[in-house]
Structures are given as C-alpha cells and as structure tokens.
Amino acid sequence: METSDKKTVRLDKKTALFKAEHYCAYQERAQQEVRDKLYEFGLHKDEVEELISELISTNFLNEERFAQAYVSGKFNIKKWGKIKIKQALKLKKVPEKMILKALNKIDYDEYLKVILASAEKKSGLITEKDPYKRRNKLITHLMSKGFENNLIMEVLKSNDLY
Template sequence: MHSKAYSIIEATKKLERYCAYQDRCHKEVIDKLKGMRMIPEAIDQIVIHLIQKNYLNEERFAKSFARGKFNIKKWGKNRIINELKLRQISRFNIATALKEIDTQTYDDTLDVLAKKRLAQLTESDIQKKRKKLADYLLYRGWESDLVYRKLRELIPNT
C-alpha cells in the first residue's frame, strides 16, 4: 500500500479543511499529520500556521466538546473531564469548558436521565435496582454525590 507524500502546502490545505469541518484539538491534528507521514519540523510549522489563522483553538475545541457531549450524549462532568484529558487539553481549558454547562440544566438533565433509566429497569430487588441505576449514571460521568442523592430521592429505602 502506497501512501501519498504531501508537501507542506498540500498538508496545510488538507488540515485547514479538517479543522474547518469541526473543531479539533492539537492532539488530533498532530496525529493526523503523523498519519500523513509528515516530519516533526513540518508538523510544528503547520500547527503554528493553524493556530495563527485560528483554525486550531484548544479553548474553542474544549468548549464545543463539553457542550456537545453534555447536550447530545448527556455525559456528566467527570466523563467530559476524562475525555478532554485524554486529548491532552490543559486544566485551564477544561475548567473554562465546564463553565459552558448551566448548573440548573445540568441538574435537570440528571433528573430526566435517572428517571428515564429507572423506568427501563425491570429488576425487582431494590438494592440491585439502585446499583444498576448508580452504575449507569456513574459510567456516564455523573458525580457520585449527585448520583447517590438522586438514588435516595427516586428509590427511597423502604
């Protein structure tokens, strides 16, 4: 299998389109350039160009990532934080991104998600039902204190 050799100009144009299509983080761009077999000096030059021309902006990426994963996938803050860390986003940008999520909307979303999941559970054993609901919400990245408060509200100890 032959992979195409790219000039810096071709690679830059390709990455401009890649970044214009949707916000990307530095790691995705660097991985893409490595996949195009670009040398480190060329990668640095292209990344600098993309930042200067505002194709690449980690803060903007982090904000749109957090908004999207919360609004569309209903992820909690822990899952969003972990996914941003995997993409090597700075603590500062992660904190900024989480401010995009309105506190009231966050609480309301947890409530809707928990009630919807609870309605789907057919488990008759109360403890097992609580565990299944907790596992589901924790996996989606909701903070444990919020999850356990919601469990006490929705499935009180009888």
C-alpha cells in the same frame, strides 16, 4: 503475504497545510488530532509543529474553542456527565485549565435536570424487584455516564428514586 492497501504518500508543506485547514474547517479539532493527521501526511516533527503554529495563528485551530464545542456536544446531545467528558478531553491531550474552563460553563441546574431525566429513563427500564439491587443498578448506570456520586445521591433522594 500481507500487503498494505494504504501507501503513505508524503505531502509537501503547502498541500499539507491546505488539507489541514480543510480538516479544521470541517469541525473543531484538538491540536493532537491535527498533529496525528499531519504525521499521516508523512511530515516530520519540525514541519508538523510549524504547521500547527500556522493553523493557530490563522485561527483554524483553537484548543479552547474545541474544548467548549466538545463539552457542549457531549453534554447536550449525548447527555454525558462531567467526569466522562473530562476523561475524553484528557485522552485528546487538551490542557487541564481549558477542560475546567469549558466544564464550568455547564449550567448547574441544567446538569441536575439531565441527571434526573437519565435516572427516570433508566429506572423505567430496570426489571429488578429487589429495591437495593435496583438502586445499585441505577447508581451504576448514572456513574457510567460520568455523573458525580454526590450529585447522583442528591438527585435520587430529592426525587424519591432512592
């Protein structure tokens, strides 16, 4: 016998708007995150879309600002590459145009420095003796962080890590 601890409480639009404003003020959110939250409040599609419009017009919700903050955080703090960041933003249903605009704000030289730093850090941790397997592990690691293959090769070759 399973009983759900969480009962869906249907909020009125005014309360839902207040909670959504608080939710957006806490940190930048994607429209889809807010939409999902509003559905959790028990609102219907037309009410959700109306509140989304309200949040956009009052500047609580700004998809471009969210994309920029997300890219900045994932690159500067988590040291993710552009491919991984782009995939994560696509999962949040951010429009392609906004994703590309935010990704283009990453400084190219800084991006290469992050690839190099990540490669050097991982290189020191790889215990493999065979140079081919060692290089392969390093490249696989960097690709899993979302860096582009051509840039990985460029950085590894120019810094004698290849």
